[in-house]
Amino acid sequence: MMKALKTTFTALLALTGASSAFAATPLQLTSDVYVERQIQRADGTKTVTLEKPTMVTPGDNLVFVVKYKNVGTATANNFVVTNPLPAAVKFDGTSDGLEIVSVDGGKNWGILGTLRVAKPDGTTRPALRSDVTHLKWNLNQPLTVGAEGKLIFRGVVK
Amino acid sequence: MKTRKLLRHRPDTGRHSIASALLTSCIIAATLSANPAYAAGTLAGTDIQNIASATFDTAGGPVTIQSNTVVIKVDELLDVTVASTDPGDVNTSPGATGNVQTFRITNTGNGNEAFGLTANVANGGDDFDPTLQQIVLDTNNNGVYDAGVDTVYTSGVNDPVIAPDQSVTVFVITATPAGVVDTNRANVSLNAVARTGTGTPGTSFAGAGQGGGDAVVGSTTAQATANGFLAVRATSVVLLKSATILDPFGGNRPVPGAVVTYSLVATVSGTGTMNNLVITDPIPAGSQYQAASITLEAAALTDAADADAGRFTGTSISVAAGNVPAGQTRTVTFKVLIP
Incomplete structure (x- = not known):
């Protein structure tokens, strides 16, 4: 799996036309998506499992995991992770609540409760989870060599 | 909450960030137009692509990197509802032909689906059984039965293909036997089944979904029936x-x-x-x-x-x-x- 991820990673860098500048990539960023499946056991109890899906249907609960690790030789400062929400996914929260979000395609950012959405009649209403288009995490601590972590958010297939 | 105060907004700078921003906006533009809001859910065959990006400062300046892209395909959900749209009992009389009852079939799934239709005139619990003359599709889509204009339905030949969230109107044409009396009622039902398949919710048909994915039976079991009544007014x-x-x-x-x-x-x-x-x-x-x-x-x-x-x-x-x-x-x- 890791091998496959690295291949994709390199290809993407090549696309940006800056592969030489990243000869020694100081940071690894990987994205995984899991789907929650409820399985009913023989005794009637239900258990929730996470599996890696290739197929989902509307209403499925997804768990997105973004892992980061400093694999370079220097501390990375002002580390910011951005994840545009796929259009077919409705944001369903994070476990730590440390994210800031955008409800306008990444132009303005803030904590969800502070953002407002313009209504057709010119007034605004408080933004809802269903309005979220982007997620962003500003890690306020320098990412030292070898440091790693993961960011988790949930979504529902629209 | 302490951490919250320390959060800083860092303006994106540098060519890599611009490239990233462009890439991001392209994805948004493409996905927004391809994914209008459907009550039935995301269209079958739509790819959900997730990619994260990170920016950070190094001694050499700001750097942007992208994660791998995860792609998940949205399967086709098979769902349908049928409703009688007559405002009440449809009046008939002894020996009458051409009773028109109106039903509405709605594809509540997320892919284009063909539906097979069956009318049942021999339901129990009523007073008489009319004779089925025809099932007719409202092909001119005006909600009114137009004899000779709307198309007669033949199962398996012209099964209506309904887009997600769309409906078709179907007329069931029956004849009333001569021997009925005033206040007799007849239950006429119309059943619609997804041609891809039906079953308990969650039943999957590999590769049968729109867009190359699987087709999965939704909460409606991919079939539905509605009843309408004829009432003799004599x-x-x-x-x-x-x-x-x-x-x-x-x-x-x-x-x-x-x-x-x-x-x-x-x-x-x-x-x-x-x-x-x-x-x-x-x-x-x-x-x-x-x-x-x-x-x-x-x-x-x-x-x-x-x-x-x-x-x-x-x-x-x-x-x-x-x-x-x-x-x-x-x-x-x-x-x-x-x-």
Whole structure:
């Protein structure tokens, strides 16, 4: 799996036309998506499992995991992770609540409760989870060599 | 909350960030236009692509990196609802043909799907079973049955293909048997099944979904049935005739010179209205009709064939009582002389 991820990673860098500048990539960023499946056991109890899906249907609960690790030789400062929400996914929260979000395609950012959405009649209403288009995490601590972590958010297939 | 205060917004700088921003905006533009809001959910075959990016500062300046892209395909959900759209019972009468009942089939799944239709006229719990004449698709989409314009449905030949969140109107045409009576009702049901397959929710048909994914049976089991009712509206009339005699001596004996007043009471029963009720009675042989003696509901009528409802033909009287609602009576009287 890791091998496959690295291949994709390199290809993407090549696309940006800056592969030489990243000869020694100081940071690894990987994205995984899991789907929650409820399985009913023989005794009637239900258990929730996470599996890696290739197929989902509307209403499925997804768990997105973004892992980061400093694999370079220097501390990375002002580390910011951005994840545009796929259009077919409705944001369903994070476990730590440390994210800031955008409800306008990444132009303005803030904590969800502070953002407002313009209504057709010119007034605004408080933004809802269903309005979220982007997620962003500003890690306020320098990412030292070898440091790693993961960011988790949930979504529902629209 | 302490960490929250420390969060900083860092303006994106550098060419890599711009490239990233462009890439991001392209993805948004593409996905927004390809994914309008559907009550039925994301269209089958849509790819959900997730990619994260990170920016950070190094000694060499700001750097942006992208994660791998995770792609998940949205499967087709098979769901359907059927509803009767008649405002109430559809009226019919004994021996009537061409009863039209209207149903609406809605694809509540997220892919284009063909549906097979079956009408059942032999449901239990009702009073009679009509005969199925045709199932007709509202091909001109005006919600009204247009005989000869809308297309007759043949199962497996012209199964309607319905887009997600869209509906089609279907007419079930039946005939009512002659032997039914007023207030009899018949349950006519229409069933729609997803041609890809049906089953318990979660049943999967590999590779059968729109866009190359699987097709998965949704909460409706991918089939649905709705009932509509025919109700017989029939009226009947009973005519009761009586006579009173007034003899020349103030008595009531049928002697020459006596005048007989006949009274005809028509009682309409059942449901609805009996239209164009006409009451006629021949003048008894050997008696003489008394001119201008016809009354309807105690109002005098003329003998001529004219605008008023009464008429004397020379051998009988005739009164056009018009449209009489069920539960009402009409009383006609006329007089004859015993010569």
